[in-house]
Amino acid sequence: MLSPDLRREAEALVDRYPVGRSALLPLLHLVQSQDGMISEDGVAECAELLSLTKAEVGAVATFYTMYKRRPLGRHLVSVCTNFSCKVRGAQEVYDRVSERLGVGHNETTPDGAITLEHAECLGNCEGAPVVSVDYLNHECLTPEQALELVDRLVAGEVPPPTRGFPSPGIRPMSHRLAGLGPVTARPGEAWVVDTAGTPKPGAGDEAERRGLRARERAAAGDSASGPLHDGADKGLGIGSQATPGAAQAPEGTGAAQREAEKADADAQVREAGLSADEVEEESGYSARESPTNDPGSEERSSYPDADPRKQDLEADRPAGDRDDSRLLTDRRAAPDGIADTPQSDELGDKRPPEADRETGTYPGGDTTIRSGTGGGEDNDRDA
Amino acid sequence: MPEPVKVLTKRYEVEDAHTLDGYVRTGGYAALRSALGSSPEQLRQLVKDSGLRGRGGAGFPTGVKWGFVPQDTGKPIYLVINADEGEPGTFKDRELMERDPHQLLEGIVIASYALNCTRAFIFLRGEYLWPGIRIEQALAEAYREGYIGRDVLGSGVDVDITLHYAAGAYICGEETALLEALEGRRGQPRLRPPFPAVAGLYASPTVVNNVESIANVPHIVEHGAEWYRSMGTEKSPGPKLFCVSGEVVRPGNYEWPLGTPARQIVEESCGGMLEGRALKFWAPGGSSTPLLTAEHYDVPMDFDSIAAEGSLLGTGAMMMFSERTSVVDAVLNWTKFYEHESCGKCTPCREGVFWMAQILERILEGHGRIEDLQTLDDACDNIFGRSFCALGDGATSPIKSSLKYFRNEYEQLIERGRLPQEYAAHAGVVTDNSGMHRPSQLVRR
Ligand SMILES: Cc1cc2nc3c(=O)[nH]c(=O)nc-3n(C[C@H](O)[C@H](O)[C@H](O)COP(=O)(O)O)c2cc1C
Numbered sequence: 001m002l003s004p005d006l007r008r009e010a011e012a013l014v015d016r017y018p019v020g021r022s023a024l025l026p027l028l029h030l031v032q033s034q035d036g037m038i039s040e041d042g043v044a045e046c047a048e049l050l051s052l053t054k055a056e057v058g059a060v061a062t063f064y065t066m067y068k069r070r071p072l073g074r075h076l077v078s079v080c081t082n083f084s085c086k087v088r089g090a091q092e093v094y095d096r097v098s099e100r101l102g103v104g105h106n107e108t109t110p111d112g113a114i115t116l117e118h119a120e121c122l123g124n125c126e127g128a129p130v131v132s133v134d135y136l137n138h139e140c141l142t143p144e145q146a147l148e149l150v151d152r153l154v155a156g157e158v159p160p161p162t163r164g165f166p167s168p169g170i171r172p173m174s175h176r177l178a179g180l181g182p183v184t185a186r187p188g189e190a191w192v193v194d195t196a197g198t199p200k201p202g203a204g205d206e207a208e209r210r211g212l213r214a215r216e217r218a219a220a221g222d223s224a225s226g227p228l229h230d231g232a233d234k235g236l237g238i239g240s241q242a243t244p245g246a247a248q249a250p251e252g253t254g255a256a257q258r259e260a261e262k263a264d265a266d267a268q269v270r271e272a273g274l275s276a277d278e279v280e281e282e283s284g285y286s287a288r289e290s291p292t293n294d295p296g297s298e299e300r301s302s303y304p305d306a307d308p309r310k311q312d313l314e315a316d317r318p319a320g321d322r323d324d325s326r327l328l329t330d331r332r333a334a335p336d337g338i339a340d341t342p343q344s345d346e347l348g349d350k351r352p353p354e355a356d357r358e359t360g361t362y363p364g365g366d367t368t369i370r371s372g373t374g375g376g377e378d379n380d381r382d383a
Numbered sequence: 384m385p386e387p388v389k390v391l392t393k394r395y396e397v398e399d400a401h402t403l404d405g406y407v408r409t410g411g412y413a414a415l416r417s418a419l420g421s422s423p424e425q426l427r428q429l430v431k432d433s434g435l436r437g438r439g440g441a442g443f444p445t446g447v448k449w450g451f452v453p454q455d456t457g458k459p460i461y462l463v464i465n466a467d468e469g470e471p472g473t474f475k476d477r478e479l480m481e482r483d484p485h486q487l488l489e490g491i492v493i494a495s496y497a498l499n500c501t502r503a504f505i506f507l508r509g510e511y512l513w514p515g516i517r518i519e520q521a522l523a524e525a526y527r528e529g530y531i532g533r534d535v536l537g538s539g540v541d542v543d544i545t546l547h548y549a550a551g552a553y554i555c556g557e558e559t560a561l562l563e564a565l566e567g568r569r570g571q572p573r574l575r576p577p578f579p580a581v582a583g584l585y586a587s588p589t590v591v592n593n594v595e596s597i598a599n600v601p602h603i604v605e606h607g608a609e610w611y612r613s614m615g616t617e618k619s620p621g622p623k624l625f626c627v628s629g630e631v632v633r634p635g636n637y638e639w640p641l642g643t644p645a646r647q648i649v650e651e652s653c654g655g656m657l658e659g660r661a662l663k664f665w666a667p668g669g670s671s672t673p674l675l676t677a678e679h680y681d682v683p684m685d686f687d688s689i690a691a692e693g694s695l696l697g698t699g700a701m702m703m704f705s706e707r708t709s710v711v712d713a714v715l716n717w718t719k720f721y722e723h724e725s726c727g728k729c730t731p732c733r734e735g736v737f738w739m740a741q742i743l744e745r746i747l748e749g750h751g752r753i754e755d756l757q758t759l760d761d762a763c764d765n766i767f768g769r770s771f772c773a774l775g776d777g778a779t780s781p782i783k784s785s786l787k788y789f790r791n792e793y794e795q796l797i798e799r800g801r802l803p804q805e806y807a808a809h810a811g812v813v814t815d816n817s818g819m820h821r822p823s824q825l826v827r828r
Pocket residue numbers: 436437438439440441442443445465466467468469470553554555556557558559591592593594596597772773774777
């Protein structure tokens with residue numbers, strides 16, 4: 001269940017679009033900001049908000065890579081292994097980070113600190129190899145620098161990315177992805193939500209959230225920089241970042257430099273409208289509520305992970321001795337995919353789920369047409 | 384010889400260009416004021432006259448696309464900005480939004496006015512959180528100062544812009560899949576016709592344009608079609624952002640007129656290939672465009688010249704690789720990308736790309752058979768032109784072209800069961816990036 005605050009934001013999101021269903025992707029980001037994954041509850045609530053079936057929502061949720069079916073750790077670390085990065089050493093970065101953390105693709109460390117994934121091109125190839133922490137990119141990392149980055153994340157520090165601000169965690173960042181940032185229109189335009197633009201912690205219980213909110217307000221009161229929409233990244237301009245690599249603190253970093261960096265990072269957090277407390281708050285999250293410590297969590301997850309075809313193949317493969325030719329023949333000899341039960345499961349993720357779509361004509365019947373109270377109204381009435 | 388230009392990147396060196404202050408101080412929103420003094424028809428004609436071609440990959444003339452939109456259906460007209468930039472090697476839209484978000488917003492307002500559209504969407508790749516935050520801030524400022532929203536600058540024109548983060552699926556860059564995703568569905572492409580111009584978002588007339596395409600619009604309005612045509616070639620006019628990555632000294636976005644030879648861009652802007660590495664193969668416009676070789680280094684980077692060499696300009700994402708890099712390694716990497724990103728709607732792409740990845744992997748692991756090359760070739764022919772959308776076509780590009788130019792490397796690999804010594808096993812080889820600082824000013828020679 002979404003918390004009352006998130007529920008209000010969810011309803012505002014639905015109202016933002018000419019047709020409510022357009023809010024589904026943002027809603028799922030919202031669910032993920034609270035639950036750290038696309039939970040069964042969250043699917044049900046989206047379905048209810050949009051008058052869809054759970055199957056319809058599930059079909060959408062399973063299509064997109066950024067929606068996770070197992071609980072995310074405190075931070076999501078994505079290592080780009082597409083070729084422009086690989087040619088500059090990304091594979092070694094990934095392998096070493098994976099080894100250090102003891103987890104593979106889409107897995108979370110037992111302490112709940114980090115979920116690791118290898119990513120496709122992150123659109124930052126000029127900074128290869130790229131590692132992103134909660135979708136904020138760290139450029140040009142050597143394997144050693146990448147190891148230092150994840151070590152510090154595990155220790156509860158957040159080194160500043162090349163551009164942007166130190167991430168308070170994947171949950172607050174997922175909240176940003178719902179598009180509830182400071183996109184302020186004029187009062188009365190209901191579909192544009194004004195949430196003062198502060199990244200909010202999406203996790204934790206309501207009391208904790210309220211506590212944070214109070215501190216947030218206090219911080220906003222005595223800080224000149226104010227909330228995010230007032231030039232949050234002041235001083236973080238791209239041009240001002242002289243040496244991107246420097247942020248990653250290469251070997252030999254003295255304690256003093258660390259201290260300075262931390263102060264710098266804190267300053268940036270404040271600029272971003274967060275109090276440093278919150279980052280710590282967020283860092284402490286896993287200790288109290290580690291998603292992966294829950295042995296039942298995996299079974300509870302409503303979706304099988306990723307493309308099971310691959311898992312299947314991986315399972316068939318003895319490590320070190322991959323005989324693909326045998327696999328090829330096996331797979332070819334397999335009975336017609338669709339009728340075969342395990343295979344139809346496999347395809348579940350990829351088969352077109354909705355037969356309701358006539359090309360060109362918008363069904364409309366299964367969606368509520370909504371009009372905003374503002375500028376969109378005249379425009380949308382005919383939709 | 385062409386000279387580098389500064390049109391889209393003219394504010395890249397202005398530190399506060401991403402703020403309204405910085406943007407307006409450097410002449411921003413002047414084009415909007417002058418656009419509001421012309422009629423929508425005049426603006427559409429102007430863009431048509433400029434010869435601007437879409438920068439999202441297909442190179443379709445933007446003015447012509449705008450002309451396809453029926454103005455009299457009684458339905459609302461929508462403008463959707465394709466900011467889903469996912470083509471491997473492409474990072475131009477990201478930097479554009481990070482450094483100069485108001486340029487995009489100004490383009491959107493002008494384009495919306497020209498199209499009689501009052502509601503525009505920016506469909507942003509979910510991983511682009513930082514560019515998104517920049518856009519959010521720019522939107523808030525522009526709304527506050529009346530450049531967007533009700534009654535733009537007192538002109539009586541209404542334009543609203545909604546930022547919409549996607550959730551990680553390359554296929555959503557394809558315009559009809561994008562519209563599906565924006566409607567809250569799985570991002571699978573639609574059958575065309577009807578084209579989005581006629582029945583797009585919510586079955587209403589819709590224009591889908593790339594970020595860079597729209598960012599050109601304020602400049603065209605400000606300086607005129609003739610000025611615009613003074614850059615580039617007759618059929619590919621204007622400036623272009625080239626994203627150069629791979630084994631070059633200074634990877635980055637560099638703005639040059641269309642038609643600039645690839646060699647000039649790489650040598651002058653990027654400092655050439657890394658020391659001791661000679662160019663072996665490169666993709667001119669992202670991994671979906673057929674590979675070219677050192678032989679094609681002097682090809683002018685415009686839509687028609689590249690097509691004449693059997694490839695495509697695509698997004699202008701030039702990925703440069705040297706003799707120490709195995710083309711089969713690269714092709715497998717990209718094929719796995721397509722395998723992961725295939726939306727599963729059509730069989731040739733869903734199954735074909737999967738099998739091609741299996742075969743390539745087998746070859747690279749030393750279990751290849753010589754017949755595999757024929758199988759790959761056949762599979763490509765069965766995917767190309769038979770898949771539902773262009774993703775499948777794109778997936779065949781690296782395979783087909785590498786078989787064409789580097790068949791002997793495949794054969795060698797199959798015969799010997801491993802890569803020859805001179806190829807770097809990439810893990811760990813090019814990781815010394817200590818000297819590779821990102822240029823803080825990306826437009827330089
Ligand atoms: C698989 C696939 C991916 C695409 N990805 C993008 C993309 O990320 N960004 C983009 O602008 N266009 C992309 N396109 C092209 C769009 O379909 C469309 O042609 C373009 O957005 C039109 O804008 P333009 O005319 O301004 O170029 C993609 C096309 C295909 C087939």
